[in-house]
Amino acid sequence: MIALARKYRPKQFADLIVQTHVAAALRGAVAAGRVAHGYLFAGPRGVGKTTAARILAMALNCERRDAAGVAGEPCGACESCTRIWTGAANLDVVELDAASNRGVDDARDLRERAMYAASAEGRHKVYIVDEAHMLTREAWNALLKILEEPPRGVVFVFATTEPQKIAQSAAPILSRLQRFDFRRIGPHAITDRLKQVLAAEGLGADDDALRLIAKSADGGMRDGLSILDQVLSFGAGPVTAQRVRDVLGLIPDEMYGDLLRLVAERDAKAVFPLVERLVDAGADLGEFVAGAGEVLRAVLLVGLEGTPEGLTEGMLALIERYRSLLPPPDVVRLLAVLSEMETQLRTGGSARLAVELLLLRWAMMGRTVELEAVIRALGGEPGMRPGKGDAPAVLRDAAVRSAAHPSPAVSPAVPPAVPPPEKGPLSLDRLRALWPRIVEDARVKSPLLGALLQTTEIAEVDGTTLAIRLLDTNPVHLEGLERQRDAVAQVVARYTAEPIRIRLEGAARGDRHAARPARMTEEGVRADRLTALRARDPSLNTAIEALDLELLE
Numbered sequence: 193m194i195a196l197a198r199k200y201r202p203k204q205f206a207d208l209i210v211q212t213h214v215a216a217a218l219r220g221a222v223a224a225g226r227v228a229h230g231y232l233f234a235g236p237r238g239v240g241k242t243t244a245a246r247i248l249a250m251a252l253n254c255e256r257r258d259a260a261g262v263a264g265e266p267c268g269a270c271e272s273c274t275r276i277w278t279g280a281a282n283l284d285v286v287e288l289d290a291a292s293n294r295g296v297d298d299a300r301d302l303r304e305r306a307m308y309a310a311s312a313e314g315r316h317k318v319y320i321v322d323e324a325h326m327l328t329r330e331a332w333n334a335l336l337k338i339l340e341e342p343p344r345g346v347v348f349v350f351a352t353t354e355p356q357k358i359a360q361s362a363a364p365i366l367s368r369l370q371r372f373d374f375r376r377i378g379p380h381a382i383t384d385r386l387k388q389v390l391a392a393e394g395l396g397a398d399d400d401a402l403r404l405i406a407k408s409a410d411g412g413m414r415d416g417l418s419i420l421d422q423v424l425s426f427g428a429g430p431v432t433a434q435r436v437r438d439v440l441g442l443i444p445d446e447m448y449g450d451l452l453r454l455v456a457e458r459d460a461k462a463v464f465p466l467v468e469r470l471v472d473a474g475a476d477l478g479e480f481v482a483g484a485g486e487v488l489r490a491v492l493l494v495g496l497e498g499t500p501e502g503l504t505e506g507m508l509a510l511i512e513r514y515r516s517l518l519p520p521p522d523v524v525r526l527l528a529v530l531s532e533m534e535t536q537l538r539t540g541g542s543a544r545l546a547v548e549l550l551l552l553r554w555a556m557m558g559r560t561v562e563l564e565a566v567i568r569a570l571g572g573e574p575g576m577r578p579g580k581g582d583a584p585a586v587l588r589d590a591a592v593r594s595a596a597h598p599s600p601a602v603s604p605a606v607p608p609a610v611p612p613p614e615k616g617p618l619s620l621d622r623l624r625a626l627w628p629r630i631v632e633d634a635r636v637k638s639p640l641l642g643a644l645l646q647t648t649e650i651a652e653v654d655g656t657t658l659a660i661r662l663l664d665t666n667p668v669h670l671e672g673l674e675r676q677r678d679a680v681a682q683v684v685a686r687y688t689a690e691p692i693r694i695r696l697e698g699a700a701r702g703d704r705h706a707a708r709p710a711r712m713t714e715e716g717v718r719a720d721r722l723t724a725l726r727a728r729d730p731s732l733n734t735a736i737e738a739l740d741l742e743l744l745e
């Protein structure tokens with residue numbers, strides 16, 4: 193049995209899924225007779241880099257090129273195409289793996305071989321150097337000499353997963369290469385392709401099974417097909433999600449369901465039994481934590497009216513069941529705890545204890561309660577004095593977070609302590625001084641926006657562009673803010689004389705020293721805001737006292 197990844201390897205540019213931009217450019221170059229002497233194919237593993245190089249070799253040497261009516265496309269079936277595609281005793285394509293051939297001697301050898309050029313008159317010879325970032329500086333120097341005076345009919349394709357390393361060790365050669373960036377293949381594209389392959393093989397599979405394979409393939413088509421091969425080799429009949437889980441040793445959805453339940457219902461006592469079951473089942477705890485992060489991210493996405501990709505039906509049903517108990521501000525905080533504990537989870541001595549601590553912190557975390565909801569629950573209009581002891585039990589021990597403070601409109605009895613924003617010049621100092629107030633305004637507009645802006649600072653003002661820097665490294669926060677960029681611009685524009693644009697900067701990873709002073713300031717700001725809030729709305733004070741609540745922020 194031929195491995196599926198090999199059997200279904202594309203034979204034409206048109207078969208290169210997702211990399212259509214590369215396929216179109218290469219096809220055009222072949223059709224116009226303008227193929228370069230050197231290419232750099234950059235991108236993750238298994239997305240079609242060497243396949244594209246082989247198709248390029250086929251197109252350059254095809255005996256019946258353009259036969260299908262598409263200029264520059266190889267026929268995929270002639271003797272030359274077949275020879276190149278199968279890799280049988282091939283003189284026109286030379287594949288080298290830089291990870292194993294990396295000495296200067298190999299480069300010299302390569303140079304000598306390249307001088308002999310193509311196997312026959314009018315033919316092209318394509319050298320494919322895989323893992324090109326592993327080549328030594330000496331090897332690159334030798335290659336640079338070849339590319340300075342390229343022999344006729346010779347094309348070099350350097351494939352790499354780490355183009356930045358080539359930029360460091362062989363910058364001069366980069367200017368002689370035409371670069372193409374290959375995209376990661378998304379889960380939808382992988383499942384679609386797996387379906388086609390299964391149909392061609394006369395086999396069936398559950399949609400959930402294919403989703404699990406696509407997820408494990410992590411952006412690589414070749415890996416996707418290899419996993420399918422593995423699953424097919426265990427047992428017969430249709431491919432089910434259970435079969436995929438068994439073969440790949442995946443953690444079942446039910447475990448994540450139990451996790452969502454214990455976090456949503458704050459059932460801390462369920463933490464130890466859950467971790468015990470995971471350990472008993474031989475699950476990889478690191479994988480479980482990563483999976484938990486993905487599930488929470490999906491809950492956040494659903495809460496913000498997005499659609500998570502690549503989840504099984506079972507997982508989507510679980511998320512649907514618990515989403516109302518896990519509103520976006522809560523999930524953002526859960527994810528913040530995860531990113532805070534990341535190092536500990538990765539490097540800590542006891543993985544089990546670290547996971548237990550993470551789950552306990554999640555299960556015990558206070559919930560975001562909108563202040564207006566607290567006041568409503570106290571049975572009074574905002575601004576009125578609440579009665580004692582008649583609050584619903586659900587709020588009794590909730591840690592109240594002032595997600596929104598009553599605006600003057602809701603609380604007519606209390607005059608606003610802070611004047612409405614004044615428009616002024618767009619200067620760095622002014623906006624930095626105003627930033628806590630602006631964040632507060634954003635919070636009134638949307639508690640989530642306020643939460644996202646909580647750990648930010650103003651990096652710079654450049655013309656009419658305001659650069660905002662995130663002080664934590666959680667990618668979810670950056671993504672969240674990216675989506676709300678217009679909303680941020682609107683809030684800030686209330687304070688500026690001219691309309692502005694927002695640019696976002698991620699925190700530098702591991703840059704603790706830079707973040708520390710900002711965090712100190714943030715704490716100060718938080719305390720100031722709390723005092724201001726309590727002074728502005730006496731009902732908040734009363735509510736806190738009446739319910740014996742802890743005000744977190």
Ligand SMILES: [Zn+2]
Nearest residue numbers: 254267270273
């Ligand atoms: Zn052909």
